[in-house]
Amino acid sequence: MATFVWKTPAAPAAIAVVAVPPRPALLDRALPAPGTARFARLVDPAGRPVDEVVADRVDADTLHLMTHGGPGVRAAVTAALEAHGLLHAPAPTDPWATLAHPAAVAWRLDHPEAPEPHAWLHRIPTVLITGPANAGKSSLLNAWCGRQRALVSPIPGTTRDLVAATALVGGWRLRLFDSAGLRATDDPLERAGQDLVAQARGWADVVVRLVPPDEETPVTADLVVLGKADLRPPGPGLRWSVHGSTTLLDDLGRAVLNRLGLVPSAG
Template identity: 40%
Template sequence: MHKAIARIFSRSILTLKFGQIDILSKRWACHDFTRDTIFALSSGHGKCGVAVIRTSGPASREALQLLTGWQRLPAPRKVTLTPVSCPKSGELLDKGLIVWFSGPRSFTGEDCCEYHVHGGPAVVRGVLQALGSIPTLRPAEPGEFTKRAFQNGKLDLTEVEGLGDLIHADTEFQRRQALRQMSGELGNLYQGWSRRLVKALAHIEAFIDFSEDDNVEDGVLIAVDEQVKRLRNELAQHLTDSRRGERLRDGVHVVLSGATNAGKSSLLNVISQKPAAIVSPIPGTTRDVVETMLNIGGYPIILSDTAGLRASDDPVEMEGIRRAKERQGDADILVVVIDASEVPLNKDALLNHWQSLLCSTSQAENLGDVIIVLNKVDLLTQSALISLQELCEGPKIPPVCFLSCHTGQGVSDFLDILQGSLENICGDPLEGSPSITQMRHRLHLTSCLDALGQYPVYREQDLVLAAEQLRVANRQLGSITGKVGAEEILDIIFRDFCIGK
C-alpha cells in the first residue's frame, strides 16, 4: 500500500512542473521574512488633496517607527493622525494619517503601512526619499504589491486580472465586469470545476492502485464518467459566449463603411463630438483608418472611419480601400453609411445597393451586426423621405436610421440603435454566470475541454492514460487561477476511501 501511495504522489507531483505556479513555493513565500520591503506611491501622480504611500514587507514596522518616532505601533486598521519626519535629519515632512496593517491581514499578506499625506509633489517626494533612505527598503517594481498578494494566496490570477481591469475601466459596464471578477466569481467557477476534476482523478487513482484490495466501492468509474461528461457540457456552454466578456473588456469594434462622400467622417465627428476626421466635399479624402474610443451607454467602442469604397487607379487610395475592407471584415458592428439623396426608390435596388457595400456574405446574412445609416435626409423632400422609410421596412432589411450629420436630425435615434446592438453583443455583466474576459482564459479552457474530450477515448484503452487526460485538464484550469496542486489528490483519496483503516 505504501508503494502505491508513493506512486500516486510521484504522478501527482508532476503537475507542479507543468503548472504556472508552484503552490509549495508560494506557501513558503508567505513565511519568508528575509524578503525585501517595498514602498511606492499608490495614488495617482500630480497635485492632489491626499496622496497614499504604501510599504509592504517585514521592515514596514521599522520604517513606521523611524518616520513617526513611535515606540509602540498603533492598533491595526485604525487611522492615526501623526507628524511624519525624515529619519536622518529629523525634519518635519508633513502631518498625515497612518494606517497600520499587520500581516497576514493585509492586501499583500505581509506587514503593510499606508501613509496618507498631503498630495503636493514636494511632500510626496520628501516622504518617498525618507523611506528610500532606510537601508532595508527599496522602491517597488510595477505591480509588485499585487504580485505579492498573489504569491501569498490573497488573490488568484483571475482576481489579479480583475483588479487590473477595474483600475483601467473607462465605462460603467467595464467597471461592473471587472468588479465581479475581482470579487472572485470567475475564479470560484474555475476552482469549483478543478475540485470536481481533482476528486474524479483521485477516484481513478484509487481504483488503479487499490481496487485489488476491495477498498474501492463498485461504480466509482461510472460516477467519474458521468462527472466528466457534465464538466464537458458546462465548459462547452461557457465557451460559447460570443466573446462578450472580451469585447466588453477590450472594446467593441464599430466600423463605418460606405461609398465616398456618404458622410462617414461627418458621422464620426458628430458621435465623438470633436473633429477627429477630415471632412471634405472632395471624394476619397479619407485614405486610412481613423479610430477613436467612445463610451456609448456604458459600453466601450472602438469607432473606425474607413476609406470610401469605389473603383480607383490611385495606388494610395487602393491601399486605403483594401484596409477598409479588411477592417470591415473584422467589425463587431458594421455601420453602412449611404447618401440618402442617391438611394434608388426601389426595394430590390435598395437591397442590392447596401449589400454591394458589404465585403462579407456573413454580414449580409447576420443582420444583427449591421446598421444602415441613410445620411443627408435634409436634402430630401418630405414625400421622398416617407417613400424611403416605407421601402426600408421588412424582414430582409437590417436596422435603418435616417439622419443628417449637417442638422443633427436622427443622431440620437442612431445612438439608441447602436446601444441596442451593444447590449445584444455584450449583455449585462452582472447577469448570468461570469464571462470569459481574457484570451488567455479561453485558450486554457479550450485545452481543458480538448483533454476532457480525449478522456472517453483513452477510457476504453487504458485507465492510466485516461487519468492523465484529467490531470492535463486540471492543469489547464490551474493555469488560469494560478493554483495547481498535488496534495489535494491524496487528501481526497484518504478522506473518501478510508484506505489503511
C-alpha cells in the same frame, strides 16, 4: 530588502498613502496595534520630523502612512524612507489608470473588487463603416462623431482612406472608421482604398454595412443598416437617415454596444 510602495497616484492631492513595514523607528511614538490607527510624526533616521501622518496598522506586517499629498512632501517622505534603508518598490499597475470610457469608470465604482468582465473596460472598440460607394457612409460618420470629419459629396468614390473618429455612445467610446466605397473601378487609388477596407474587416471589432436603397440583397456583416431611410418606404430593420431624428443614431449605437456585449438588446 524591505520595501515601501506608494498606494496613491503621484498627482498632487491633499493626502497620499504609502505602505511600509511596521518599523518603530519610522514614527515618533509607538506603533499602533494591528487593526488600529494613530496620529504620529514620520521621522528620519536622525529623529527629525518629516511629516505629520495618520499611521494605520492594516495588519501585523503592514503599516499605511497617510501623509500629505503634495509633490514636495512626497519627495521628502520617499527620501526619509530610503534613508531608513527601505527600497522604493514600483506600484503595481493600477487598473483604474487604464480605464478607457466614462461608463467603465462608472462600472468600476459600482464593482470595486469584482473581476473585470471584458477587455472593453480598457480598450476602445473599433467600428468599421463599410458599404457601396455613395451609400452615405461619410455622412453617417460625421453624424455619429458630431462634426464634419470626412468629405461628403454626391460623386461616388469620394472617400479613399480609412477616416477615423471617436464617438461617445452610452458612456462608451467607439473608434469609428469611414472607408472607401465598394464598387468596380480602374482607379488604382480607389482600389488601394478598397484593399484597406478588406484589411479593416479583419481587425474591426464590429463591421457596420450601410446598404443604399438600390441594394436590397442581404449581405454578411455584423450589422446591416438600411441607409437613406428617407428615400425608402417604411419597414422593419435597423434604419438610418441623415435627415432623420437622433433616435436612429441612438438605435444604431445601441445595436453596436449590443454586438460588443456592453448593453442588453434594445429588443
